[in-house]
Amino acid sequence: xxxxxxxIGLSTIQDLGRDHNYRHGVSIGGAMDRLAxxxxxxxxxxxxxxxxxxxxxxxxxxxxxxNVNIAVTGADCSIELDGQQINPNWAFHAVKGQTLSLSKLxxxxxxxxxxxxxxxxxxxxxxxxxxxxxxxGGVEGRMLRSGDVIHTVPQTDPMPPIARGGFGAIAPDLGLxxxxxxxxxxxxxxxxxxxLPAAEHDNFxxxxxxxxxxxxxxxxxxxxRAGYRLAGPNLSMIDKLEMRSHGIVPGVIQxxxxxxxxIQTADSQTSGGYPKIGTVIEPDMWRLxxxxxxxxxxxxxxxxxxxxxxxxxxxxxxxxLRALSKAYRDLxx
Amino acid sequence: MKKNxxxxxxxxDEIEQIIALAKxxxxxxxxxxxxxxxxxxxxxKKPDGTRNREGIEKDHAGExxxxxxxxxxxxxxxxxxxxxxxxxxxxxxxxxxxxxLKSGPLIVPLLSPKEGTIDKELTHANQRVEYGTAVxxxxxxxxxxxxxx
Numbered sequence: 001x002x003x004x005x006x007x008i009g010l011s012t013i014q015d016l017g018r019d020h021n022y023r024h025g026v027s028i029g030g031a032m033d034r035l036a037x038x039x040x041x042x043x044x045x046x047x048x049x050x051x052x053x054x055x056x057x058x059x060x061x062x063x064x065x066x067n068v069n070i071a072v073t074g075a076d077c078s079i080e081l082d083g084q085q086i087n088p089n090w091a092f093h094a095v096k097g098q099t100l101s102l103s104k105l106x107x108x109x110x111x112x113x114x115x116x117x118x119x120x121x122x123x124x125x126x127x128x129x130x131x132x133x134x135x136x137g138g139v140e141g142r143m144l145r146s147g148d149v150i151h152t153v154p155q156t157d158p159m160p161p162i163a164r165g166g167f168g169a170i171a172p173d174l175g176l177x178x179x180x181x182x183x184x185x186x187x188x189x190x191x192x193x194x195x196l197p198a199a200e201h202d203n204f205x206x207x208x209x210x211x212x213x214x215x216x217x218x219x220x221x222x223x224x225r226a227g228y229r230l231a232g233p234n235l236s237m238i239d240k241l242e243m244r245s246h247g248i249v250p251g252v253i254q255x256x257x258x259x260x261x262x263i264q265t266a267d268s269q270t271s272g273g274y275p276k277i278g279t280v281i282e283p284d285m286w287r288l289x290x291x292x293x294x295x296x297x298x299x300x301x302x303x304x305x306x307x308x309x310x311x312x313x314x315x316x317x318x319x320x321l322r323a324l325s326k327a328y329r330d331l332x333x
Numbered sequence: 334m335k336k337n338x339x340x341x342x343x344x345x346d347e348i349e350q351i352i353a354l355a356k357x358x359x360x361x362x363x364x365x366x367x368x369x370x371x372x373x374x375x376x377x378k379k380p381d382g383t384r385n386r387e388g389i390e391k392d393h394a395g396e397x398x399x400x401x402x403x404x405x406x407x408x409x410x411x412x413x414x415x416x417x418x419x420x421x422x423x424x425x426x427x428x429x430x431x432x433x434l435k436s437g438p439l440i441v442p443l444l445s446p447k448e449g450t451i452d453k454e455l456t457h458a459n460q461r462v463e464y465g466t467a468v469x470x471x472x473x474x475x476x477x478x479x480x481x482x
Contacts, residue, residue, distance in 0.1 A: 076413060087413065087440075088413050165430060165442040167439065167440065167442065168440050168441075169438050169439065169440065170412060170438050170439075170440055171412065171413050175438045317438055320437045320439075321439060324436060324437055324439040325439060328403070328439060328441060331402070331403065
């Protein structure tokens, strides 16, 4: 059990979302960086979809109200337990009375604070995720506030306290193969996002298809958990296309009439009528989530086979982390 | 009894099953190898904390070898936090992080079992170590000298 001692807002409870209700028009929602959420749960031996606190604005401080194993994953920030530095992507034991603080964001956007067993808030439509737009899930459907007390799901076989020093995971950008930069793409710090052509891809003119992969795209401040709006060259179609609204999913790159693409993210609406030029592959969505507003991304066309290979690598990374974490915890019992 | 198990595609459930079977059979040492990952699990009959967690061995003249507690690669620094762990000649406190062991995506700290001075580094960065490999030594004598100075 922990208490939010200080927050400036925008932190919420998130798990892997509620994809079983998409057909009812309910967004999938859940963690923006699903890989980081699963990493924390793997370190602690939680259910893979256990809920955690998604931290968006820093600093945030927590008062530990009862001894608990904790993991912090995701964005690289300064993590301190009673003033002692904790490594990123790390699991450790905290005791009653200690203060955990996250501050000084070095890179990335979203950090996740996991408690052993997972955070216990009521499930709504099969998920504990907060859906701010409709004000349900999480803690009363809202952002966390100072003073909120966060409980954990009772465990039948709780893990013993993590041994002194804790343990952790390698950062995924070191542990996973980076998308290979095509020779034609300029070498800069932009995040590479691999995409598959979507239904209306071939309706865009050649100049736009070329611009999609050759230009850097800046994430604008108009971005949110629902979608990342990008600034760059205007994309246009060969002929005007009138479309009825149809189903869309996180990762879809829509192009509104203005020509500036929008990448749908966790709280994506369930349908839309804008043409879709591509879909960012799921294994790269965490890279997008951890790219800060104002920073550039670049698109790189990929194939279905490469997308599947990237997905297999990501799930293999998580499986290995879960298995090795358990083996290590057992080793120290 | 000791038996090496080489696996090509182990799931978490399979690993747990192997460990459970090994416990039932009183197996004390178990290695699980997959690609670049080698996990060596040493099982004790009494899960009561009798295992030496820091993997230390007191040698002669107050010199203590700090040993790897699992098969891994030795990293003097955390891959995301450079320049934060002590090196030869530096005084360390009990429980201080001396380096890291990396096995696949897992990183575990190598902790100082006692207060002293790092005397020798016996392993270089990114070197593969086995369970029980001495990684460095800590000297009590130099520690006392350091304190006296």
